[in-house]
Amino acid sequence: MVQERIEAANKETVRIMMEGQPTLIGVGTALKDIPGMTPKTLLHAGPPITWDKMSGPLKGAIIGALIYEGLAKNEDKAAELAVSGEIEFAPCHHHSSVGPMAGVTSPSMPVWIIENKAYGNRAYCTLNEGLGKVLRYGAYSSEVIEMLRWMEGVLGPVIGETLRLHGPIDLKSMIAQALQMGDEGHNRNRAGTSLLIRELAPYMLQTKFDTVDKIDVLNFINSNDHFFLNLTMPACKATLDPAGGIEYSTIVTTMARNGTEFGIRVSGLGGRWFTGPSGIVKGLLFPGFTDKDANPDIGDSVITETTGIGGFAMAAAPVIVQFVGGSAGDALNFTQRMYEITEAENTVYRIPALNFRGTPTGIDIRKVVETGILPNINTGIAHKDAGVGQIGAGLVEPPAKCFEDALEAFVEDLEIKGQL
Amino acid sequence: MSNINRLFKNQLKVINIGLEAFYGDLKKQKVEVIHVDWRPPAMGNKKMVSLLNRLKS
Known part of the structure; x- marks a missing residue:
């Protein structure tokens, strides 16, 4: 019964995302x-x-x-x-x-x-x-x-x-x-x-x-x-905001980092943030900088991955590996892995190299926790000190804790409502 | 000759499931191998498995 409600809510959440017209x-x-x-x-x-x-x-x-x-x-x-x-x-x-x-x-x-x-x-x-x-x-x-x-x-x-x-x-x-x-x-x-x-x-x-x-x-x-x-x-933000607040939905509607913590919000859990420490971005650094100079992951730009583009659409941009590291094959693999943790394939954002398959869209916290596969994020690297600026670009994953805490809160929420 | 010895006298075709390091070691030894990216549900975290099961009712 609960599973059916979740499946229906997730389909509705993703439908709203697909119908967005930013x-x-x-x-x-x-x-x-x-x-x-x-x-x-x-x-x-x-x-x-x-x-x-x-x-x-x-x-x-x-x-x-x-x-x-x-x-x-x-x-x-x-x-x-x-x-x-x-x-x-x-x-x-x-x-x-x-x-x-x-x-x-x-x-x-x-x-x-x-x-x-x-x-x-x-x-x-x-x-x-x-x-x-x-x-x-x-x-x-x-x-x-x-x-x-x-x-x-x-x-x-x-x-x-x-x-x-x-x-x-x-x-x-x-x-x-x-x-x-x-x-x-x-x-x-x-x-x-x-x-x-x-x-x-x-x-x-x-x-x-x-x-x-x-x-x-x-x-x-x-x-x-x-x-x-x-x-x-903001196109992604405008697309995702109406998909928030859907009861029983386990779809992630926000991922964002402030340079200290990574946070997510889940459609069925309202405005609550679930946070964990921001990770260190692995990638290519500009000449003269080392990993020790890098600040932990920062920025709202991961709203793109939340909507099914960015790191989730890396197969569309194999040339990006020259900027973030890895091979063109890695770019295809990154996107293909993300189908394991998402609800749907995008009806508009499509990837030529995957025979125009829609990008993996709508991260489901249940799938993230069950598979252990974390969202793949494609991002810039800031220097840890104020006033220096960008020092490189690379790939990063969110902390698993965000998704585990959200899952626990989701179950607790259903218990309080008498649904479990 | 035991079955196991017979097996190792043939050309091995290996499917490695789980830990990727074993796949890498066999590759280095030029053994034909493919890797299956498998992990236990919820990475073996019993609390998470229990929470996920509750949502499957």
């Missing part, structure tokens, strides 16, 4: 558009965390955001303010948002607005800052702050006006196309970024901004293969 509708501002945002709120990646437990890159990004917002003049003042209790730290996920790496989102930042046209809910994400020393990896030097101000003053407004002329962009179709062009939507976004430029450029030329600004914006997007990541992520 659509880019514009560029807004965090304070104005993100629900529950205040002038003293800073959002971060992963499950809830306090300042004293934050890792270096998250602390660095918080310091940078406080300087950028004009709330602190320097690193010391920012750190003082951070511990004062005046600033509210909250997970992006509690505010319909997601953020890559440290995921820090502050009130003045421009944000993508994504609407799930099938269910009417919205999701938000900052615009990608590019590579090198950037806030999302915990860097906060003057050039980082200057870049954030350019994004607020030029990048956001130019793209916002471009989208007003263009109209909404169907991200589901664009992600599906990108997967057929060698992206997996987490660590490789070259095709998605190119498809986006193709849509935006003709309309950007029609805006009334200075030609220099338009050239700068197009060059900025073109110089950063990960620009599209900040669209796949």
Whole structure:
């Protein structure tokens, strides 16, 4: 009886995920558009965390955001303010948002607005800052702050006006196309970024901004293969949010890391987080860095794997192994293993190398615990110290504890309700 | 000659189930072998097996 209810609930959860229609509708501002945002709120990646437990890159990004917002003049003042209790730290996920790496989102930042046209809910994400020393990896030097101000003053407004002329962009179709062009939507976004430029450029030329600004914006997007990541992520968030809160469902609707802990949420268990220590990413490091420099796993970008892309779609992106390590055969194997722990095959996101099989979609905590197979995540590596930035990319697994604790809570929940 | 000795005088074709290290060792010795990625349910964690069984009712 219980098993039948779980099976039905899981099918319903995945049906909602498949029916999602994430659509880019514009560029807004965090304070104005993100629900529950205040002038003293800073959002971060992963499950809830306090300042004293934050890792270096998250602390660095918080310091940078406080300087950028004009709330602190320097690193010391920012750190003082951070511990004062005046600033509210909250997970992006509690505010319909997601953020890559440290995921820090502050009130003045421009944000993508994504609407799930099938269910009417919205999701938000900052615009990608590019590579090198950037806030999302915990860097906060003057050039980082200057870049954030350019994004607020030029990048956001130019793209916002471009989208007003263009109209909404169907991200589901664009992600599906990108997967057929060698992206997996987490660590490789070259095709998605190119498809986006193709849509935006003709309309950007029609805006009334200075030609220099338009050239700068197009060059900025073109110089950063990960620009599209900040669209796949909120597209996945918008797709998953309506799939939460389905009674009896054992499907994972959130995976996220704050650099200290990895957390998951399960559809049938409401908003509860189940956490364990963040793992160390195994992969390729940039020259001059060693494993000892790496921060534990961080970022909300694992929302892609939760939706059935990213590490779950590695077979679509064999070239990614040059960035994260391994062989092209490994990329196929990673995806094939994920079918063991998922409920369904995606009806839209398909993999040419697997004869257009749909990507493994809808992680079932029962299958993870029973098989011992953990979700495969494909991610960037941040330096452990604040202010340094990205040092590599690789693969990581979540701690098994998250799934075991969630399973235990699920059974307890049914006992309390008298269902077991 | 015992059956076991007869077996080892033939060319072995091995299916390795479970621990991958045995597969690797045979490969190094150029023995024809395939590996089956098998693990005990819930990695042998009795508490988890019991929880999973309760959901199968």
